Amino acid sequence: MENFVYYNPVRILFGEGxxxxxxxxVPKGMKVMMTYGGGSIKKNGVxxxxxxxLTGTDxxxxxGIEPNPHYETLMKAVETARREGVGFLLAVGxxxxxxxTKFIAAAVGYEGEDPWNIVAKGxxxxxxxxxxxxxxxxxxxxxxxxxxxxxxxxxxxxxAFHCPLVFPRFSVMDPTVTxxxxxxxxxxxxxxxxxxxMEQYYTMTEHTEIQDRFSEGILRTLVxxxxxxxxxxxxxxxxxANFMWxxxxxxxxxxxxGVVEDWxxxxxxxxxxxxxxxxxxxxxxxxxxxVMEATKEHRRRKLLQFGExxxxxxxxxxxxxxxxxxxxxxxxxxxxxxxxxxxxxxxxETIERIERRFRDRGRYAVGGIDDVNVDNVKAILVSRL
Amino acid sequence: MENFVYYNPVRILFGEGxxxxxxxxVPKGMKVMMTYGGGSIKKNGVxxxxxxxLTGTDxxxxxGIEPNPHYETLMKAVETARREGVGFLLAVGxxxxxxxTKFIAAAVGYEGEDPWNIVAKGxxxxxxxxxxxxxxxxxxxxxxxxxxxxxxxxxxxxxAFHCPLVFPRFSVMDPTVTxxxxxxxxxxxxxxxxxxxMEQYYTMTEHTEIQDRFSEGILRTLVxxxxxxxxxxxxxxxxxANFMWxxxxxxxxxxxxGVVEDWxxxxxxxxxxxxxxxxxxxxxxxxxxxVMEATKEHRRRKLLQFGExxxxxxxxxxxxxxxxxxxxxxxxxxxxxxxxxxxxxxxxETIERIERRFRDRGRYAVGGIDDVNVDNVKAILVSRL
Numbered sequence: 001m002e003n004f005v006y007y008n009p010v011r012i013l014f015g016e017g018x019x020x021x022x023x024x025x026v027p028k029g030m031k032v033m034m035t036y037g038g039g040s041i042k043k044n045g046v047x048x049x050x051x052x053x054l055t056g057t058d059x060x061x062x063x064g065i066e067p068n069p070h071y072e073t074l075m076k077a078v079e080t081a082r083r084e085g086v087g088f089l090l091a092v093g094x095x096x097x098x099x100x101t102k103f104i105a106a107a108v109g110y111e112g113e114d115p116w117n118i119v120a121k122g123x124x125x126x127x128x129x130x131x132x133x134x135x136x137x138x139x140x141x142x143x144x145x146x147x148x149x150x151x152x153x154x155x156x157x158x159x160a161f162h163c164p165l166v167f168p169r170f171s172v173m174d175p176t177v178t179x180x181x182x183x184x185x186x187x188x189x190x191x192x193x194x195x196x197x198m199e200q201y202y203t204m205t206e207h208t209e210i211q212d213r214f215s216e217g218i219l220r221t222l223v224x225x226x227x228x229x230x231x232x233x234x235x236x237x238x239x240x241a242n243f244m245w246x247x248x249x250x251x252x253x254x255x256x257x258g259v260v261e262d263w264x265x266x267x268x269x270x271x272x273x274x275x276x277x278x279x280x281x282x283x284x285x286x287x288x289x290x291v292m293e294a295t296k297e298h299r300r301r302k303l304l305q306f307g308e309x310x311x312x313x314x315x316x317x318x319x320x321x322x323x324x325x326x327x328x329x330x331x332x333x334x335x336x337x338x339x340x341x342x343x344x345x346x347x348x349e350t351i352e353r354i355e356r357r358f359r360d361r362g363r364y365a366v367g368g369i370d371d372v373n374v375d376n377v378k379a380i381l382v383s384r385l
Numbered sequence: 386m387e388n389f390v391y392y393n394p395v396r397i398l399f400g401e402g403x404x405x406x407x408x409x410x411v412p413k414g415m416k417v418m419m420t421y422g423g424g425s426i427k428k429n430g431v432x433x434x435x436x437x438x439l440t441g442t443d444x445x446x447x448x449g450i451e452p453n454p455h456y457e458t459l460m461k462a463v464e465t466a467r468r469e470g471v472g473f474l475l476a477v478g479x480x481x482x483x484x485x486t487k488f489i490a491a492a493v494g495y496e497g498e499d500p501w502n503i504v505a506k507g508x509x510x511x512x513x514x515x516x517x518x519x520x521x522x523x524x525x526x527x528x529x530x531x532x533x534x535x536x537x538x539x540x541x542x543x544x545a546f547h548c549p550l551v552f553p554r555f556s557v558m559d560p561t562v563t564x565x566x567x568x569x570x571x572x573x574x575x576x577x578x579x580x581x582x583m584e585q586y587y588t589m590t591e592h593t594e595i596q597d598r599f600s601e602g603i604l605r606t607l608v609x610x611x612x613x614x615x616x617x618x619x620x621x622x623x624x625x626a627n628f629m630w631x632x633x634x635x636x637x638x639x640x641x642x643g644v645v646e647d648w649x650x651x652x653x654x655x656x657x658x659x660x661x662x663x664x665x666x667x668x669x670x671x672x673x674x675x676v677m678e679a680t681k682e683h684r685r686r687k688l689l690q691f692g693e694x695x696x697x698x699x700x701x702x703x704x705x706x707x708x709x710x711x712x713x714x715x716x717x718x719x720x721x722x723x724x725x726x727x728x729x730x731x732x733x734e735t736i737e738r739i740e741r742r743f744r745d746r747g748r749y750a751v752g753g754i755d756d757v758n759v760d761n762v763k764a765i766l767v768s769r770l
Contacts (some may be wrong), residue, residue, distance in 0.1 A: 001626045003400025008393070014643065015487035016387025126475045172553065207623035210630050213602025221594040239642075245595050254639075258399065258630075 001208050001258035008253050010144045011170040016237070017173050019049040019134060022090075023057070025130040025170045026132070030087030031058045034288060035077060035101045037065050037093045041136065044180040050092055050134055060084045065093065068151040068158060068273055068280070071098030071116055077104045077109065078115070081129070089131035091168075094185075095140025098133045099148035102166040105129040117161045120152050128165035134172045137181060138244040139189035139281065141251025143171035158270040169268060171381070173248065177241035183230055187335040188225040188281025189247060194219060194331070195265055196250040202292070204303055204369055205259045215255045216309045221246050221312065227334050264367025265291050271354040276346055285332040285339045290380040291327055291372055296321045298371040341385050351381040386593050386643035393638050395529045396555040399630070401622070403557050404434040404519060407475075408442070410555045411517070414442045415472030420462060420486045422450050422478045426521060427452040429565040435477055435519055445469045450478070453536040453543060453658055453665070454485030456501055460491045463500070466514070474516035476553075479570075480525025480577075483518045484533035487551040490514040504535050504544045513550035519557045522566060523629040524574035524666065526581060526636025528556035536659065543655040558633065560625035568615055572720040573666025574632060575611040579604060580650055580669040580718070581635040587677070587687055589754055590644045600640045601694045606631050608695065612719050649752025650676050653762060656739040661731055670717040670724045673708055675765040676757055681706045726770050736766040 013021055026032060032054065042298075051059070062077045081089070081104060091101035103134065107115035107126040108225070117123040135143045147162040164182040178186070201215035207265060225239045225246075232239070249255070269283030296303055300321060307313035307324030330340050341347070357376040358366055366372045372380065398406055411417060417439065426432040429742045436444070447462045449652075466474070466489060476486035490513040492500035502508040520528045527533065533653075536543040563571070586600035610624045617624070634640070653676070654668030681688055686705060692698035692709030699705060717724050726732070740763040743751055751757045757765065 001400075001623060001630075003403065005396065005398055007396040011390065011392040012642075013390055015386075018388065207627065208635055209606040209627040210602060213606060214599050217595060217598025217602055221598060225594065237386060242592065242594040245386075246645075249595055257397075258626075 002205060002260065004257045006257050007164065008144065008167070010168050010252070012144065012248070013170060013172045014174075015241070016174055016176050018174050019046070019177075020053050022050070022053045022132070022134070022170070022172055023055070026054065026155065027088055027130070031060060032088045032090050033060045033062055033077070033081050033084065033086040034090045034092055035062045035065055035097055035104065036091075037063070037067070037097050039063060040180070041092055044177065046092060046134065046136060046177050047227070050090070053203040054090075059172070060086055065097045065100045066217065067096045068149075069096045069103070070153065071103075071150055071152040071325050073117070074100050074103050074150065078107045078123075081108050087129070089129055090134065092136065094135070094137030095142040097245060098135070098168070099140070099150065100292050101131050101133070102142070102146070102148040103150050103161075105131045105166050106161070106163060114198070116152065120157070121160045122161065125163045125165055128163065128167050131166065132169045132170045134177075135244070136177050137185055137189060138173075138178060138247035139192040141193075141248055143168060143173065144248045144252035149270070156274045158274045164188055175237055175244050178240050178244065179235040183277070183336065186229055187337050189278050190243070190335055191221055191281040191285045191332055191337055192230065193247040193250040195224050195288050197286060198288060199257065199262045199265060199367070200256045200259055201211045202299060202306060203260055203262050204299060204302070208258055211255050211257060211259055212305070214283060216306075218246050218250050219306075219310045223331060226331070237322040260368055262367040262369050262372075263374035264365075264369070267366050268354065268381070271357060272346065272350070275350050275353060276344065278344055278346075281338060282344070284331075286341055286344075286384050287380070289320070289329040289339060291385045292325045292328065293383060294380050295369075295371045296378055299369075339384075341381065347385070348382075351378055354381065387590060387645065389642045391638060391642050392549065393529065393552070395553050395637070397529065397633070398555060398557045400626070401561050402557055403559050403564075404431070405562050407435070407438045407517070407519070407555070407557055408440070408447040411439065411442060411475070412473055412515070416443045416445060417473045417475050417723070418447055418462070418466050418469065418471040419437060419475045419477055420447045420450055420482055420489065421476075422448070422452070422482050425565070426477055429562065430728050431477060431519065431521060431562050433640075435475070439475075445471055450482045450485045451479045453534075454481045454488070456488075456504070456535055457538040457539065459488050459492065459535065460483050460500070463492045472514070474514055475519065476516060477519040477521065479520070479522030480527040483520070484525070486516050486534065487527070487531070487533040488535050488546075490516045490551050491546070491548060498666055501537065505542070506548045507546065508693045509550045509753070513548065515554050516551065517555045518553045519562075520629070521562050522570055522574060523558075523632035524577040526578075526600075526633055527552060528558065528560060529637035534655070541659045543659045558629050560622055560629050562584070563625050563629065564620040568721065569664070571614055572722050573664050575607055575614065575628065575720055576666040576670045576717055576722055578632040578635040579607050579611075580673050582640065582675060584647045584650060584752070585641045585644055587684060588645055588647050589684060589687070589747070591686075593643055596640050596642060596644055597690070599634070603631050603635050604691075604695045608716060615720050631766060645753055647752040647754050649750075649756075649757035652751050653766070657735070658729065660735050660738060661729065663729055663731075663742070667722060667729070669676060670714075670722045671726055671729075671769050672765070674714040674724060675678065675769045677710045677713065678768060679761055679765050680756045681710065702741055707740075724769075726766065732770070733767075736763055737764065
């Protein structure tokens with residue numbers, strides 16, 4: 001285990017009916033800007049629940065934050081927040097809305113010339129507007145972490161930033177708000193959570209007993225409930241609750257303590273989204289089996305542990321590593337997610353552009369471990385055609 | 386899963402050498418009262434490390450906080466803190482020192498007549514002095530929660546209180562500081578952690594997939610490393626690190642979310658300590674097998690799950706429940722902890738006093754589930770003679 005600092009002050013309000021309590025946690029006397037996406041919250045009743053809970057509070061709305069939230073859109077929200085004298089941000093949506101709202105929080109008081117530098121150059125954020133979240137789509141863990149991924153439409157760049165000042169003050173997680181989600185979004189959420197865990201677990205750090213067991217526990221939970229969630233005609237509250245909590249635990253920092261993380265699959269996946277607009281979850285389902293195959297010798301110990309503890313594969317079998325990879329890909333397929341680039345019309349041209357982009361960044365390793373790097377990223381993607 | 390609110394803002398500084406960093410986290414310009422126990426920190430170098438890290442800070446010392454910290458001692462510390470104009474408390478020790486320091490933090494600004502009411506009557510605490518901890522003995526989880534157990538020597542009462550204002554601002558966990566601990570204290574710490582997890586896991590709440598997997602992960606880790614820690618001639622850093630983190634995760638609120646907790650074993654164990662001064666961990670090792678036996682029908686589903694996932698016991702075996710209980714008791718024994726009241730000279734007289742005390746409190750259930758109650762607590766203890 002490596003040395004670490006762990007800190008996560010997000011208050012979680014979990015369960016059916018919890019949206020009604022947010023009035024107690026929003027600071028009094030502040031103008032609130034409620035941010036949201038394409039408007040599904042107006043159809044499924046979440047918007048009404050939030051507005052009712054905020055009765056007596058001055059609320060400004062900013063809707064239209066898109067999946068893979070655009071810098072260009074978010075800067076309009078920054079203008080609105082400044083013009084309206086907003087003091088508190090309430091993100092109502094999935095990871096894109098929450099990520100976007102974190103960027104708004106950091107950019108609204110940003111003193112440098114170009115707020116894009118927060119993302120592009122990692123310029124330190126010295127102050128941020130307080131924010132909170134009402135989660136509608138379990139997937140990214142953004143409701144309980146201080147990271148965000150932002151896309152600049154004009155340059156097709158998709159980049160992340162982290163800053164303790166953008167931890168949500170509180171996040172509401174009501175499993176019933178997921179009932180109206182399309183199955184495609186649920187499947188993407190299951191894949192996203194699975195791969196988040198793998199990026200922190202399928203690594204080279206040894207002697208991380210608790211972190212490993214927790215990671216395996218989340219993975220086994222997803223394996224058990226994921227297909228049920230996708231196939232159920234009527235949503236099951238407990239399955240949705242367990243999925244929602246699994247997604248949060250998958251990326252709130254806890255399983256990453258003391259570990260050298262990877263994130264190669266996300267790095268490559270982000271490029272597929274940037275060039276082709278593929279769903280984030282889909283890109284991860286395509287890329288992960290390729291990354292596992294390319295790293296199966298170097299990370300063999302962990303891959304066999306994963307196979308044994310998550311899939312029940314005998315680690316002494318000659319093909320134990322291959323079985324573990326195949327089971328993982330079949331799991332994604334069982335959720336209705338196709339896992340080949342060809343399934344989405346992506347070919348060699350894009351693969352070569354992605355390789356060039358990684359070379360241009362001047363770093364050898366693609367993720368946190370250099371067994372995925374500028375020299376094998378092309379082969380990994382070719383293996384996924 | 387039940388609805389829940391989760392909040393834990395404790396910053397953890399984990400790893401060898403982390404004590405040197407505390408100067409960055411103690412607020413500037415405040416007089417710090419450093420609290421500790423019997424003085425072992427002066428022998429093992431921890432005292433010197435802390436003092437060096439606090440160079441330039443005005444430090445008052447309050448030593449002599451005993452195991453099962455006494456209200457009477459702590460009130461002397463409150464006087465010292467008031468007299469010296471202390472603004473920040475730094476607990477350097479195990480759970481008793483940290484628990485005691487939480488009480489000092491709450492009592493120093495207490496406006497009611499008798500600070501004992503914080504514990505005895507659960508009188509709300511409206512303000513508390515900020516505190517932090519340097520942990521020396523992994524066991525209680527106090528370094529990352531807002532609970533404390535205090536003993537009133539004059540009346541032989543041992544009672545708990547919880548208050549978000551006494552979360553440590555930060556806690557330092559350096560596994561090397563455990564190297565000088567006697568094996569008895571290490572064994573007690575392993576048992577204490579195991580039973581903390583059981584009190585939150587071996588319950589009646591269903592559909593808590595993540596909490597169950599996390600709990601089982603902590604238990605399996607203890608089962609794997611506990612005996613190694615006790616038998617090793619030379620301390621192993623990684624084993625100590627994993628044990629330390631396991632103990633924290635066992636009682637920082639995480640595995641308790643959405644669960645109806647029990648704590649019957651602790652309730653009964655506290656009485657054994659109050660009347661006989663037995664080590665806390667020892668009392669738990671004595672009582673838990675009796676509680677499991679008494680509840681094995683009512684909580685059968687969870688007991689079989691525990692047996693299967695922690696001990697690998699076939700849940701379809703006719704004696705699967707009994708095997709799970711026997712394996713648990715043997716595990717405690719394997720750490721060198723004896724698990725019978727007779728081993729400690731405790732007999733019927735004490736059992737009857739304990740039964741009377743529970744009856745006098747006027748509550749039927751002893752813990753959070755009423756399958757352990759005033760009508761069977763005597764039989765449970767008799768079964769442990």
